[in-house]
Amino acid sequence: MEDQAEKLREMMRKKNTGNSGPLRESPRVGRTKARIITVTSGKGGVGKTNVSVNMALAYARLGKRVVVMDADLGLANVNVMLNMIPKWNLYHVIRKQKTMKEIMVDTEYGISIVAGASGFSKIANLSLEERQSFINELDSLSNADIIIIDSGAGVSDNVLDFVAAADDAVIVTTPEPTAITDAYGIIKIIATEIDSLNMGLKLVVNRVKSYAEARKVADRMTSIAGQFLNLKVEYLGCIFDDPTVSQAVLRQKPFMVIDPKCKASQCVQHIVGRMEKSEARESGGFSGMMKRLFSRSQE
Numbered sequence: 001m002e003d004q005a006e007k008l009r010e011m012m013r014k015k016n017t018g019n020s021g022p023l024r025e026s027p028r029v030g031r032t033k034a035r036i037i038t039v040t041s042g043k044g045g046v047g048k049t050n051v052s053v054n055m056a057l058a059y060a061r062l063g064k065r066v067v068v069m070d071a072d073l074g075l076a077n078v079n080v081m082l083n084m085i086p087k088w089n090l091y092h093v094i095r096k097q098k099t100m101k102e103i104m105v106d107t108e109y110g111i112s113i114v115a116g117a118s119g120f121s122k123i124a125n126l127s128l129e130e131r132q133s134f135i136n137e138l139d140s141l142s143n144a145d146i147i148i149i150d151s152g153a154g155v156s157d158n159v160l161d162f163v164a165a166a167d168d169a170v171i172v173t174t175p176e177p178t179a180i181t182d183a184y185g186i187i188k189i190i191a192t193e194i195d196s197l198n199m200g201l202k203l204v205v206n207r208v209k210s211y212a213e214a215r216k217v218a219d220r221m222t223s224i225a226g227q228f229l230n231l232k233v234e235y236l237g238c239i240f241d242d243p244t245v246s247q248a249v250l251r252q253k254p255f256m257v258i259d260p261k262c263k264a265s266q267c268v269q270h271i272v273g274r275m276e277k278s279e280a281r282e283s284g285g286f287s288g289m290m291k292r293l294f295s296r297s298q299e
């Protein structure tokens with residue numbers, strides 16, 4: 001069965017991208033059960049960390065056990081956003097001074113975090129083995145339902161391998177043309193470098209002024225991805241440009257905590273609702289994957 005799946009993947013990959021070179025396979029050896037969601041973007045500063053942390057809170061409100069891993073190893077900021085200064089972070093795991101279990105910390109918000117290794121540019125590029133062991137360790141130790149990985153922006157091996165490890169890659173953009181162009185850039189690289197048929201590619205449009213503006217951006221992105229990359233990108237939803245977000249960042253608390261009813265919080269809850277629906281639709285293990293493959297090839 002696995003052989004058959006691999007053949008199909010190879011066939012689809014050639015059809016989709018013309019790329020017959022090696023693709024990044026998911027490194028989830030011996031995975032347990034957590035759903036891994038990697039949040040990424042083309043351009044920096046578009047809202048990845050806010051999306052990661054507040055999605056985690058929205059999941060926690062649904063009763064899920066959630067861990068957020070800050071995998072932005074140059075400029076880690078999940079802990080800053082939560083006003084926490086964990087004693088240990090991924091740097092110590094990389095240096096083999098601590099285990100993943102020892103650096104994982106609970107927060108007052110009902111989620112756990114793994115702090116990134118801010119300010120250590122020398123270790124910004126992990127080895128493939130290190131990235132794989134992070135994810136596997138996290139999965140087996142955390143007992144989590146959901147692992148959200150706040151990856152860095154742009155294209156690096158770190159980001160791509162964390163995307164490859166995910167069940168879902170959530171690409172964040174704003175309506176700015178530069179952000180859209182860079183988001184398309186990362187989608188294109190995902191299409192050519194990652195065996196993405198087995199994962200959900202999702203789009204969140206952040207800092208919008210209206211639903212119409214968001215829809216326009218999403219339509220453009222999803223149709224270009226479909227047309228030129230033969231890639232299905234699902235529009236998950238938008239987040240309004242909301243002054244509560246910057247207030248929350250200044251107060252070092254998630255906006256979902258500052259005001260669970262503000263526009264941004266409502267949007268994030270809606271996005272998590274969509275994620276839940278798409279999980280129900282997409283799950284089904286191997287047969288689900290085969291169905292997805294066949295439905296794609298008939299499109």
Ligand SMILES: Nc1ncnc2c1ncn2[C@@H]1O[C@H](COP(=O)(O)OP(=O)(O)OP(=O)(O)O)[C@@H](O)[C@H]1O
Pocket residue numbers: 041043044045046047048049050051072075152153206207208239240241242243245246249264
């Ligand atoms: N929906 C929003 N409404 C208003 N301001 C926002 C919104 N989303 C993000 N911002 C602003 O953008 C800033 C950057 O957000 P964030 O740190 O989440 O981006 P990022 O993609 O993680 O950045 P980096 O690439 O540097 O890691 C926030 O500090 C906040 O001021």
Ligand SMILES: [Mg+2]
Pocket residue numbers: 048049050072077150
């Ligand atoms: Mg960030």
